[in-house]
Amino acid sequence: MxxxxxxVYKQIPPGxxxxxxxTFVWGTLRSQAVAGRRAIGRGxxxxxxxxxxxxxxxxxxxxxxxxxxxVAAAFSxxxxxxxxxxxxxxxxxxRPFPYVPGYSVAGTVTKAGRASGFTVGQPVAGRMGHASDGxxxxxxxxAVPEGVDLLEASYIEIGIICLxxxxxxxxxxxxxxxxxxxxxxxxMATRLARAVGASPIVALAMSRRRARSAVGAHGxxxxxxxxxxxxxxxxxxxxxxxxxxxxxxxIVQAMGAVRPGGTVVLLGxxxxxxxxxxxxxxxxxxxxxxxxxHISIMPAKDASPGSWTYAQEGRLFLExxxxxxxxxxxxTTWRASPTACNQVYEVxxxxxxxxxxxxxxxxxxxxxxxxxxxxxxxx
Numbered sequence: 001m002x003x004x005x006x007x008v009y010k011q012i013p014p015g016x017x018x019x020x021x022x023t024f025v026w027g028t029l030r031s032q033a034v035a036g037r038r039a040i041g042r043g044x045x046x047x048x049x050x051x052x053x054x055x056x057x058x059x060x061x062x063x064x065x066x067x068x069x070x071v072a073a074a075f076s077x078x079x080x081x082x083x084x085x086x087x088x089x090x091x092x093x094x095r096p097f098p099y100v101p102g103y104s105v106a107g108t109v110t111k112a113g114r115a116s117g118f119t120v121g122q123p124v125a126g127r128m129g130h131a132s133d134g135x136x137x138x139x140x141x142x143a144v145p146e147g148v149d150l151l152e153a154s155y156i157e158i159g160i161i162c163l164x165x166x167x168x169x170x171x172x173x174x175x176x177x178x179x180x181x182x183x184x185x186x187x188m189a190t191r192l193a194r195a196v197g198a199s200p201i202v203a204l205a206m207s208r209r210r211a212r213s214a215v216g217a218h219g220x221x222x223x224x225x226x227x228x229x230x231x232x233x234x235x236x237x238x239x240x241x242x243x244x245x246x247x248x249x250x251i252v253q254a255m256g257a258v259r260p261g262g263t264v265v266l267l268g269x270x271x272x273x274x275x276x277x278x279x280x281x282x283x284x285x286x287x288x289x290x291x292x293x294h295i296s297i298m299p300a301k302d303a304s305p306g307s308w309t310y311a312q313e314g315r316l317f318l319e320x321x322x323x324x325x326x327x328x329x330x331x332t333t334w335r336a337s338p339t340a341c342n343q344v345y346e347v348x349x350x351x352x353x354x355x356x357x358x359x360x361x362x363x364x365x366x367x368x369x370x371x372x373x374x375x376x377x378x379x
Contacts, residue, residue, distance in 0.1 A: 032062055039063035039111075041070055043133030046341045046360070048099040051089050054345040056338050057098075059131070063111060067138050069118050070111035075154035076130045077104045078358040080183055081246055081268065084348050102130035104157030106150040107362070118143070125153040125318070130338065132362050142314045145322040152321050154359060155188070155328050159317035160310060162188045165267040165293035166196060167308060169240050173197030178238040179220065180254050181268060182210040184357050186244035187331060189267060190220050193242070195325050202236060204257065209354045218327045226253065233257045244268045255288050263289045331357035338362060 033040050040060050047057045064070045083101045085093035106125040110133070112118045118141075127140035144153045162185060171177060177198040179190045182205040193201055203211070203220035211223045224232045236257045243254040246268030254264045283290055295310070308316070320326035333356045336344050341360070347353050 026060075029060055029062060036062070036065070038065065041111075041133055041135075043131050044338065045100055045129055045131035045134070046102065046338060048087055048097055048101060048345075050097050052087055052345070052349050054087070054101075054341045056341050061134060064113045064116070064135055066113040066115040068113045068135050069109045069116050069124065069141065070133065071105070071107045071124060071128060071136050072110045072133050073105050073107040073128065073131060073360075073362040074150040075106055075362065076102050076128070076360045077154045077158060077184075078102070078130075078344065078348065078360070079104060079158065080348055080352050080355075080358065081185065083345075084352075087345055088349055100129040100131070102360075103127045104154060105130075105134075105136075106144060106153035106156070123148075123150060123153070125150075125156040126314075127157060130341070130360055132338070140310070140314075142318060145318055148318060148321045149329065151332065151359065152328050153318065155331070155357070156314055156317055158184060158188050159192075159320075159326075159328075160313045161185065161295050162192050162267065163313040163317060164295065164308065165189060165242060165265050166192045167313075168291045168293045169193075169242060169263060169265045171196050171198050171240060174199055175239045176200060176202075176237070177240045177242065178202040178204055178236055178254075178257050179242045179244060180204040180250055180257065181244035181246075182214045182356075183244065183352060184331065185267060186242070187214055187219065187356055188328065189242050189244055190214065191218050191326060191328065192320075194218065195320060198240075202238065204233070204253075210356060213331065213333065213356050218330075238262060240265065242267050252282065255282055255286060255290075258286070258288055261287045261289075263291060265291045265293050267293050328357075332359050334358045335361050 029040060041063050042060050044056055045059050046054055048054055086099055086101065105128040109118050109120050109122045109124055112120055118124065123144040124136060125142050125144050126136045128134045128136055142156060144150065166189060171193055175198050177193050179186050179201065182203055190201055190203060200221040203214040203223045204226060206227050208225045214220055215223050226233060233253055233256045237259040238257055239259060240263045241254040241258045242265045243250050244267045250268065251266065258264050336358060338360045344358060347355060
């Protein structure tokens with residue numbers, strides 16, 4: 001069926017294809033709504049229309065099924081690595097456009113399926129694109145505990161990604177830990193490593209542009225700018241190094257910063273190929289244990305002490321926020337109106353500059369293009 005539709009689509013003149021596609025989607029959505037006795041919701045969402053082009057667009061979506069909830073977003077957190085990869089066409093990233101970025105949102109329930117277990121007005125967090133309204137399904141839906149701010153809760157997916165990396169690292173109180181890369185993933189991993197007792201913690205990055213937010217009461221103890229002192233890496237001798245950059249060069253640097261027999265956790269999603277590097281030889285020379293940590297390999301049901309499920313890590317992240325064992329609000333360096341999405345992604349496409357946490361604030365009205373840069377990294 002899909003192949004047949006694709007063949008018909010290719011016969012349509014290119015100038016007419018967008019209109020044909022929109023008409024098809026419009027009709028299909030209404031057919032599904034009638035068949036499933038479900039309403040049609042409307043909202044605004046960020047879309048990548050092509051490489052390095054982001055717009056805020058109106059859209060329609062199928063209302064919640066029996067176990068789903070419809071959510072009005074309060075905040076959605078940008079995942080700079082993944083979203084930049086798609087936006088700029090980096091190796092291994094998805095290519096089809098238009099593309100809806102984003103997957104870490106907090107908001108309130110506006111409609112609840114009869115078997116969802118949620119109520120209208122309840123604060124929730126989970127997977128949803130950068131959109132004013134949308135559907136969250138049971139597979140990635142969490143109740144936000146009382147006392148947890150929705151801005152912090154919107155970091156939930158980033159928290160889950162980092163928690164499973166921390167768990168795979170097997171950090172014990174007193175372990176010397178270094179975190180390579182001081183973007184959002186790196187700084188979140190640092191805070192979680194602190195929460196489980198790592199000490200001391202060293203923040204590693206090529207430059208000092210994010211040093212202020214990386215070091216402090218909730219972050220690392222010290223900061224090393226590799227470009228200023230390349231020899232500092234091999235002098236570290238950390239028990240565990242968390243690689244949060246996602247490049248072959250960073251993986252080599254991480255293996256140089258760990259002590260012989262230590263552990264390197266690959267938390268970054270590498271976007272280059274590293275064809276000229278013999279990973280096995282480098283690891284064997286220093287007896288380094290390389291541990292992959294990607295959200296896609298988390299178990300769906302059974303869990304072990306070193307590998308919890310997605311649902312377990314999500315609940316733990318929110319509980320750490322509730323109890324004050326984890327603080328993430330100050331990681332937000334740019335609170336942007338969704339109408340400024342093209343401005344946001346211009347910065348993301350260039351590597352993020354000095355920004356750490358970029359959050360879309362969906363309280364902003366459709367005509368409000370204002371952005372607020374706050375805390376560390378404010379300009």
